[in-house]
Amino acid sequence: MLSAQNKEAMFLDQLTSKLNENKSLEVEKELYGTSGADIVVKDAHSGKRIFIEIKDAGQYGELPISSILSINDQVKRISTTDLFILVTFSSISTFLNKKLKKLNVTAFSRPSVDEVVNKVQLALSA
DSSP states (O other): OOOHHHHHHHHHHHHHHHHHTSTTEEEEEOSSOSSOOSEEEEETTTOOEEEEEEEOOOTTSBOOTTHHHHHHHHHHHSOTTSEEEEEESSBOOHHHHHHHHHTTEEEEESOOHHHHHHHHHHHHHO
16 A cells, blocks of 8 residues: 555656646646645746645544645745645545635645646636
């Protein structure tokens, strides 16, 4: 069985690879960068950016409510025209989901790579 860290790394690699297939996108993987996101996707033509953050569950298999604090800080640092996508392999409580929506964060719980790629493409075409 894959550890959470290995699962996240594998998902990031697959997502980055799939996004790089679109030649009009610039994709950067952030290891310990300043953006706070794991992947930054930029449309070369429009300049729109999408920040994708992957968060792990707490000890109870649910994304901790406290994660809203770091997400809020990250959202404040990006432009209002940028989009922030949160990916987690755990469940998200209804309360936390409502708070994320208020921050204009699109959250995915246990998504496939294709679901995230489709959301990125849809958001960049809007």
